[in-house]
Amino acid sequence: MVPAGSLLLLAASPTGTPSVGYGTLAALVVFIVASMWIGMLANKAMQSGTFMKGFFLGNRGLGAWALALTATVQSGGTFMGFPSLVYTHGWSVALWICGYMVVPITGFGVLGKRMAQLSRKTGALTVPDLFRARFNSPALGLTASLLIMFYMSFMMVAQFKSGALVMKIAWPNSGTLALSEDAAYFRLPSQKLPELGFNPDVQSKLSKLVDRDFENETAFTDELKTELAADEFDKLKSKLVAAASPIDWLFYVGLGIFTVTVVGYTMLGGFLAAVWTDLFQSVMMLIGVVLLAILAVSAAGGMEAATLTAVGKTDAGFVFGPGYDPKHEGREYLPLGLAFSFFWVWVYSGVGSPAGMVRIMAGKSTEVIRKSIFLLSGYNYLIYLPLVVICICGRALVPDLPPGKTDEIIPRLALLTTAKLPVGSFIAGLILAAPFGAVMATVSSYLVVIASGLVRDVYQRFVNPQAGSHELRRLSYLAMIGVGAIAVLANIKPVAYLQAIVVFSGTGAAATFCVAALMLAFWRRTTAAGMLAAMLGGAGTMVTLYVLGGIFNLGGDRKIGPVTSFRPYYLFDLDPLLWGLGVSLAAGIVVSLCTTPPDSALVSRLFDAEEKPVS
Amino acid sequence: MPPANDDPVLRSARREAVVVFLIWLAAMVYTVTYCYLNGYNRPVESLKFVLGFPDWVFWGIFVPWTVCVVVSFYFGATFMCDEDLGEELPEQEDELGLGGG
Numbered sequence: 001m002v003p004a005g006s007l008l009l010l011a012a013s014p015t016g017t018p019s020v021g022y023g024t025l026a027a028l029v030v031f032i033v034a035s036m037w038i039g040m041l042a043n044k045a046m047q048s049g050t051f052m053k054g055f056f057l058g059n060r061g062l063g064a065w066a067l068a069l070t071a072t073v074q075s076g077g078t079f080m081g082f083p084s085l086v087y088t089h090g091w092s093v094a095l096w097i098c099g100y101m102v103v104p105i106t107g108f109g110v111l112g113k114r115m116a117q118l119s120r121k122t123g124a125l126t127v128p129d130l131f132r133a134r135f136n137s138p139a140l141g142l143t144a145s146l147l148i149m150f151y152m153s154f155m156m157v158a159q160f161k162s163g164a165l166v167m168k169i170a171w172p173n174s175g176t177l178a179l180s181e182d183a184a185y186f187r188l189p190s191q192k193l194p195e196l197g198f199n200p201d202v203q204s205k206l207s208k209l210v211d212r213d214f215e216n217e218t219a220f221t222d223e224l225k226t227e228l229a230a231d232e233f234d235k236l237k238s239k240l241v242a243a244a245s246p247i248d249w250l251f252y253v254g255l256g257i258f259t260v261t262v263v264g265y266t267m268l269g270g271f272l273a274a275v276w277t278d279l280f281q282s283v284m285m286l287i288g289v290v291l292l293a294i295l296a297v298s299a300a301g302g303m304e305a306a307t308l309t310a311v312g313k314t315d316a317g318f319v320f321g322p323g324y325d326p327k328h329e330g331r332e333y334l335p336l337g338l339a340f341s342f343f344w345v346w347v348y349s350g351v352g353s354p355a356g357m358v359r360i361m362a363g364k365s366t367e368v369i370r371k372s373i374f375l376l377s378g379y380n381y382l383i384y385l386p387l388v389v390i391c392i393c394g395r396a397l398v399p400d401l402p403p404g405k406t407d408e409i410i411p412r413l414a415l416l417t418t419a420k421l422p423v424g425s426f427i428a429g430l431i432l433a434a435p436f437g438a439v440m441a442t443v444s445s446y447l448v449v450i451a452s453g454l455v456r457d458v459y460q461r462f463v464n465p466q467a468g469s470h471e472l473r474r475l476s477y478l479a480m481i482g483v484g485a486i487a488v489l490a491n492i493k494p495v496a497y498l499q500a501i502v503v504f505s506g507t508g509a510a511a512t513f514c515v516a517a518l519m520l521a522f523w524r525r526t527t528a529a530g531m532l533a534a535m536l537g538g539a540g541t542m543v544t545l546y547v548l549g550g551i552f553n554l555g556g557d558r559k560i561g562p563v564t565s566f567r568p569y570y571l572f573d574l575d576p577l578l579w580g581l582g583v584s585l586a587a588g589i590v591v592s593l594c595t596t597p598p599d600s601a602l603v604s605r606l607f608d609a610e611e612k613p614v615s
Numbered sequence: 616m617p618p619a620n621d622d623p624v625l626r627s628a629r630r631e632a633v634v635v636f637l638i639w640l641a642a643m644v645y646t647v648t649y650c651y652l653n654g655y656n657r658p659v660e661s662l663k664f665v666l667g668f669p670d671w672v673f674w675g676i677f678v679p680w681t682v683c684v685v686v687s688f689y690f691g692a693t694f695m696c697d698e699d700l701g702e703e704l705p706e707q708e709d710e711l712g713l714g715g716g
Contacts, residue, residue, distance in 0.1 A: 091669055091672055092654070095654070098680060102642050102683055104687055105635050105686070109635040109690065110635050110636070113631070116700050117622075117700045121701055123703060303664075316657065320654055320671070321656070336647070339647050339650065339651065366697045367697050370695045371691060374691040377683070377688065385677065608620045609621065610701075
């Protein structure tokens with residue numbers, strides 16, 4: 001048993017890695033068991049309707065809490081990278097995130113009512129279903145389905161890696177405290193070096209490499225080459241790469257447990273299981289954040305004292321825009337263009353998210369949509385600003401975390417501030433395990449959307465329209481197992497740039513579907529060709545800007561935004577989403593006006609008031 | 616000018632969407648402008664606090680966020696009206712090429 005005093009010292013120390021022992025593992029087990037139980041409950045609840053409507057849309061029975069806390073909350077990404085950003089760059093990250101103040105009202109108030117109505121009028125169960133039915137265009141439905149699967153596949157593969165990493169770091173004494181991309185870097189730990197049995201001369205040469213992060217194997221071996229003689233390099237390379245590799249048996253065990261759990265409960269309960277586990281983790285997250293905010297402010301001696309201490313350890317950039325630059329290389333974390341952009345990014349990623357649209361379609365009534373607005377408003381208010389405050393206090397209490405370790409700020413604060421509380425270890429474990437719940441919920445909801453795309457939008461529409469309920473059920477299960485298997489295979493050699501891929505998927509989907517969904521809901525003159533142009537215009541712009549920035553390195557690193565190699569080309573310092581939305585809007589309007597107007601009977605049915613029967 | 620026979624749900628949804636768009640626009644213009652003018656590139660000596668927040672965070676982010684929560688409550692509780700979303704198309708019915716099960 002580690003005494004509380006030494007735990008406090010460890011948590012506050014930038015180099016020592018404290019451990020909660022079995023606390024995190026216990027919390028993870030709680031999450032897994034709760035998720036399976038929720039899956040079984042959802043399985044019972046969906047029995048009342050037909051399989052397809054129950055499995056993929058929860059029989060349109062979502063209540064306000066379920067809709068509010070799951071439709072637009074960006075669970076996984078928000079809570080994993082965000083604390084590290086605040087810790088690193090300071091108060092300007094509050095401006096970066098504050099677009100969330102209007103996410104509830106925009107997420108439900110712009111499209112909610114109309115999407116719910118149109119999906120009922122058309123009997124649509126999925127977003128592509130709705131696109132197809134609104135224009136009587138199978139090609140449009142298929143394109144929407146393929147684009148959704150394109151974005152979600154990126155996200156799925158990245159999220160499976162996150163899930164496996166959380167399992168790995170939850171292992172007692174794993175030496176890591178938080179889920180971060182850095183947990184997947186190549187690193188030769190100093191404690192491993194003596195175990196490798198090299199002679200003192202080689203050990204001395206390798207001392208420059210220990211405890212350093214390398215983005216990938218090539219970067220690590222390149223550095224090795226410079227330190228070792230050619231014959232030493234050839235002889236020792238494989239042993240050193242194995243020792244430094246982040247992907248070990250624990251990662252694969254984690255990947256296996258994560259996959260079986262998430263695919264298992266999603267198969268059991270379908271859409272409802274995904275929504276209810278999301279709700280469960282959202283509530284756990286709220287409890288954790290509020291509790292930690294109170295404890296952290298108190299430990300730091302108040303917010304003002306925390307800010308002053310943090311500024312003393314950094315410079316004025318920590319408290320003023322464009323943000324603190326820890327490497328002093330002239331990087332502006334949040335210049336005006338990006339501050340402006342992120343007010344669009346969070347809002348339109350919510351409005352244009354296909355997974356969010358499906359949940360709105362599943363809402364029980366307009367009353368549920370209305371209530372969701374104020375429930376989510378309160379939730380966001382209690383989550384985001386307190387998270388900023390927590391991490392500012394974190395900079396004061398644990399001031400010198402090195403760049404690769406800043407993701408550990410929340411776990412370290414959890415340990416530091418709960419050490420003297422009863423069941424403090426378990427509370428800290430819950431906070432540490434929360435990202436696992438968030439990742440599970442995200443993966444589960446994407447599994448449902450991808451499986452519905454394959455079974456409903458492709459198989460039932462194009463292969464076998466007469467397929468019976470039993471066959472569709474079997475195919476849905478097969479699709480989920482197939483998607484899980486592909487994600488596991490893709491993670492045998494895991495992807496890099498986890499956070500950047502998550503951002504690309506979210507904003508790419510928004511640029512593709514946001515304008516199209518608005519046109520579908522509100523503009524009679526929209527044509528199927530206009531919809532296609534809007535979707536492909538938005539998607540094409542996003543992909544082009546990412547290819548120009550990430551592959552061709554156009555414009556180089558403009559020293560704005562976060563540091564990553566998977567960066568887009570920031571045309572006029574704006575996020576690509578803004579250009580994607582602009583092109584999507586222009587293409588949608590121009591092509592709609594240049595093509596034959598849609599069938600007036602179809603438009604009338606979806607836009608005109610129903611004539612009341614004459615008594 | 617929208618056609619006179621618009622579906623009532625479409626009419627109210629359109630009205631609400633316009634109001635939401637204006638709220639988003641107002642929040643963005645105020646917040647980004649205020650924060651840029653008052654929170655960027657200042658010397659550390661000019662730092663002042665309001666209720667524990669740096670002054671520009673309090674007036675530029677905390678206050679508008681609080682206002683947005685109040686506005687969202689009002690919008691959801693009173694401005695947005697309840698509507699009948701209509702009967703769902705029975706499964707397998709496929710007139711005009713519409714959905715169905």
